[in-house]
Amino acid sequence: MKKNRTYNWKSLEESIRAELSKEQDNKVLNNTPFYPLAFHTRMPKDVDFDNGHLSFRFKDFKLNGLLDLNVISQSSYRKENKIQVSMRLNEIALEAMYQINSKYASMVNIDTAGNMTEFGEGYSRVAGASDGDTNPLSPAEIDAMVTQARDQKTPINATANGPELMSSYQKHSESYNSAFVVSENLRQLWAAQGVTTEMSRDTHEAVSNDTTINSDSKVYANGLKYNPNAGTQQTNVSTALLVMALKAKGEGNTKLYEKYKAASKASATFQNNVNPNNNAPTSNKTDVYNRLNDKSLKMKEMSDEEFDNMFDQANDEDGQDGGADEKALSNGWRILKGDERKLIRERMFLFEEEMTMIKNSKPELLWAGDCWATLNGTEASVTLNYDESNSEWEVSDSKVSLPGFAIELDDSFWTGKTADIVRERMASIHFVKSLLQSKIKSSLENMMGKVVLRSFTAA
Amino acid sequence: MKDINLPRTSVLQAGVNGKASPLKRILDELLDQDINQFEETLKTALEPQANYISETELNIYQRGKKIRPIMLFLSARMICGDEELSHKIIKAGVSLEMLHVATLIHDDIIDDALVRRGLTSVNAKRGTKVAILIGDLQFVQAIRTFTDAVETDSEMGLVKMVLDTAFDICAGELSEIETNPSEDLVVLRQHYFDVIERKTAVMFGLACETGMALAKSRTGESRRLGFYGRRVGRAFQIMDDLFDFLQIEEDSGKEVGIDLKLQRLTLPIIYAMEELGSSHNVSRIMRGEILCPDDISAELEAIKSTQAIERAYADARHEALDALEYLKHFKKNVYRDALEEIALFTVDRKI
Numbered sequence: 001m002k003k004n005r006t007y008n009w010k011s012l013e014e015s016i017r018a019e020l021s022k023e024q025d026n027k028v029l030n031n032t033p034f035y036p037l038a039f040h041t042r043m044p045k046d047v048d049f050d051n052g053h054l055s056f057r058f059k060d061f062k063l064n065g066l067l068d069l070n071v072i073s074q075s076s077y078r079k080e081n082k083i084q085v086s087m088r089l090n091e092i093a094l095e096a097m098y099q100i101n102s103k104y105a106s107m108v109n110i111d112t113a114g115n116m117t118e119f120g121e122g123y124s125r126v127a128g129a130s131d132g133d134t135n136p137l138s139p140a141e142i143d144a145m146v147t148q149a150r151d152q153k154t155p156i157n158a159t160a161n162g163p164e165l166m167s168s169y170q171k172h173s174e175s176y177n178s179a180f181v182v183s184e185n186l187r188q189l190w191a192a193q194g195v196t197t198e199m200s201r202d203t204h205e206a207v208s209n210d211t212t213i214n215s216d217s218k219v220y221a222n223g224l225k226y227n228p229n230a231g232t233q234q235t236n237v238s239t240a241l242l243v244m245a246l247k248a249k250g251e252g253n254t255k256l257y258e259k260y261k262a263a264s265k266a267s268a269t270f271q272n273n274v275n276p277n278n279n280a281p282t283s284n285k286t287d288v289y290n291r292l293n294d295k296s297l298k299m300k301e302m303s304d305e306e307f308d309n310m311f312d313q314a315n316d317e318d319g320q321d322g323g324a325d326e327k328a329l330s331n332g333w334r335i336l337k338g339d340e341r342k343l344i345r346e347r348m349f350l351f352e353e354e355m356t357m358i359k360n361s362k363p364e365l366l367w368a369g370d371c372w373a374t375l376n377g378t379e380a381s382v383t384l385n386y387d388e389s390n391s392e393w394e395v396s397d398s399k400v401s402l403p404g405f406a407i408e409l410d411d412s413f414w415t416g417k418t419a420d421i422v423r424e425r426m427a428s429i430h431f432v433k434s435l436l437q438s439k440i441k442s443s444l445e446n447m448m449g450k451v452v453l454r455s456f457t458a459a
Numbered sequence: 460m461k462d463i464n465l466p467r468t469s470v471l472q473a474g475v476n477g478k479a480s481p482l483k484r485i486l487d488e489l490l491d492q493d494i495n496q497f498e499e500t501l502k503t504a505l506e507p508q509a510n511y512i513s514e515t516e517l518n519i520y521q522r523g524k525k526i527r528p529i530m531l532f533l534s535a536r537m538i539c540g541d542e543e544l545s546h547k548i549i550k551a552g553v554s555l556e557m558l559h560v561a562t563l564i565h566d567d568i569i570d571d572a573l574v575r576r577g578l579t580s581v582n583a584k585r586g587t588k589v590a591i592l593i594g595d596l597q598f599v600q601a602i603r604t605f606t607d608a609v610e611t612d613s614e615m616g617l618v619k620m621v622l623d624t625a626f627d628i629c630a631g632e633l634s635e636i637e638t639n640p641s642e643d644l645v646v647l648r649q650h651y652f653d654v655i656e657r658k659t660a661v662m663f664g665l666a667c668e669t670g671m672a673l674a675k676s677r678t679g680e681s682r683r684l685g686f687y688g689r690r691v692g693r694a695f696q697i698m699d700d701l702f703d704f705l706q707i708e709e710d711s712g713k714e715v716g717i718d719l720k721l722q723r724l725t726l727p728i729i730y731a732m733e734e735l736g737s738s739h740n741v742s743r744i745m746r747g748e749i750l751c752p753d754d755i756s757a758e759l760e761a762i763k764s765t766q767a768i769e770r771a772y773a774d775a776r777h778e779a780l781d782a783l784e785y786l787k788h789f790k791k792n793v794y795r796d797a798l799e800e801i802a803l804f805t806v807d808r809k810i
Binding site for chain 1: 611615616619623643645646648649650653677678679680682683685686689698705760763766768769770772773776777780781783784785788803806807808809810
């Protein structure tokens with residue numbers, strides 16, 4: 001069948017334009033979610049906090065210039081049961097708004113994924129760390145400690161219980177890291193009054209000289225000795241993770257609950273086995289190795305019930321209510337001392353309050369403005385077929401070809417170093433850009449198909 | 460129409476062209492010598508299998524991006540600088556690539572995939588039985604090569620890490636197959652992250668941690684770099700799952716929407732199920748209530764009409780940017796810059 005090139009394309013063009021005018025205000029794209037842009041960024045001076053995370057999104061998309069359209073009659077044709085309409089959209093442009101948000105983030109200045117020491121220059125000390133008279137570890141001290149730790153790794157691994165001890169950390173390292181990254185309180189407690197620093201210094205010296213590691217006479221800046229301090233840190237970690245676990249459970253994330261709870265329990269198990277009642281016998285390096293080599297010693301895994309019972313005991317302040325203590329006694333579990341119970345209660349409250357604060361912390365708008373992309377010369381081709389079984393015309397194909405796609409943003413009012421970071425990151429958002437391009441293309445294909453069908457069938 | 464030509468004091472242009480992959484430049488400019496040694500060592504490591512492997516498997520090795528060895532060498536060079544890398548580091552890189560190829564061969568068997576890296580897959584070419592054994596050979600040879608790389612007692616811990624990683628990869632695959640799609644969507648999302656941690660992220664973490672440890676870094680530093688690697692691995696896997704919906708079949712050599720057809724619960728599918736509701740065909744296909752049709756264009760359109768892709772992308776960006784947090788405390792040098800570039804390129808590459 002010959003193609004009918006005498007069709008009145010001009011009239012169809014008019015109809016398409018009329019139909020397109022009805023679509024002009026329709027939403028072409030959904031707002032994007034906020035995409036992370038940069039973490040731990042120094043904020044501009046006019047923002048209430050110094051350190052925060054940045055995110056961005058595009059919203060309120062509008063396609064303008066749809067009506068400046070021509071049907072290209074040379075590449076359009078009409079057959080009995082088929083019509084193909086080729087069009088050029090001469091002045092089409094995408095307009096939208098961009099938003100850049102900032103959200104407070106506490107600065108992480110402890111090497112939470114490495115050796116738990118403070119990071120060096122350029123990072124402020126942990127609040128509380130400078131309260132005591134303890135000097136931070138010097139690079140030379142850290143080097144010596146790390147070398148010592150590395151030297152101990154092989155002999156520890158060669159002992160009967162060493163490999164289990166080492167792999168226990170590895171198994172939960174992501175959870176421990178999460179707890180320290182998420183909780184500013186946990187980091188502050190870790191570094192408070194320089195006690196952990198002083199203890200690691202003492203441990204290093206004692207291992208070097210094979211003298212007592214956990215002295216029962218030395219009192220640290222917080223008024224506690226080595227064993228109770230070690231126990232307190234274990235409780236801090238264990239409680240923070242339990243609170244994070246319960247928060248995940250509250251949000252229906254039972255898998256994350258299990259993961260954090262397992263890490264919390266591992267920390268409590270370690271304390272229960274190694275330093276029960278903060279009463280580990282005073283030991284030097286040789287004693288520690290002897291214990292690690294003692295095949296009769298087996299790290300006793302704490303059951304879920306025993307673990308839960310610890311917190312039930314903690315909530316029973318004076319042990320008078322009976323239930324939790326009685327259950328512990330009848331099962332041969334450890335009875336917590338009064339100060340241990342108090343510590344758990346205090347920490348639970350502290351971390352619960354912090355998690356609520358984090359949850360309620362909302363991002364703030366940092367900058368917002370116009371953005372646009374010119375799409376001049378966009379071409380569209382729509383094919384309609386007549387479906388004889390339904391006796392109606394339908395869209396069999398709709399294709400849109402977009403020109404090169406560049407998004408321009410008005411950044412004239414961005415200031416300071418934050419602006420440099422935002423510019424650098426925004427200049428590289430090729431995935432976002434190509435995703436937008438792909439969605440605009442599909443949206444236009446959909447719209448042009450409907451518009452041409454309505455225009456043609458109305459004619 | 461609003462005048463878009465209003466004069467502005469400054470205008471940011473997000474660029475017309477996509478970013479080119481940095482991997483080739485990194486190989487040419489920073490790791491040229493290492494990669495030559497890598498190729499030689501790989502050849503030697505494959506020699507014991509000469510009677511069993513064919514062009515099909517060799518092509519998989521040749522066509523790979525070698526991102527894991529690249530990350531391992533860059534991690535080692537953060538410590539060694541421009542010095543020649545020891546042979547054990549090169550061997551470790553070869554070992555990880557073999558471990559990766561083993562997983563690819565086994566993946567194709569599980570998925571009944573006919574094409575791998577644009578060529579016929581091992582199972583399609585040589586049958587499932589042979590493919591299983593060829594995959595096993597790569598696993599075992601990977602471990603043998605790594606064990607050969609270990610020289611000191613303290614490095615023996617790394618062998619355990621490699622074995623743990625191999626175990627995790629297999630467990631991750633099993634866990635993925637055994638996912639219960641009827642679980643709550645919040646749980647499914649966490650399950651997805653657990654699966655990709657084992658299936659993909661641990662190997663990226665291992666590459667970085669091992670590279671640095673073999674270069675005699677401090678334990679804390681290599682451990683920290685492992686955190687960087689795992690996050691890049693997570694971002695890499697999420698992006699891979701996104702590209703399942705976005706790439707053009709002719710370019711990628713992969714059937715678009717194959718994850719939906721294989722009922723693989725990837726992050727964009729989980730988000731789409733959440734937005735489309737439990738009675739939508741996408742959710743019903745995933746739960747096995749209805750068969751997946753041959754033509755899935757309607758389902759793909761439905762998924763694309765939601766914000767599933769954007770939300771999953773936001774998660775991938777989160778991981779990539781978080782990875783940089785574990786990199787920033789290392790001394791700045793060209794190798795650290797390259798690792799930073801890899802993390803960002805993972806999420807900034809064009810569709």
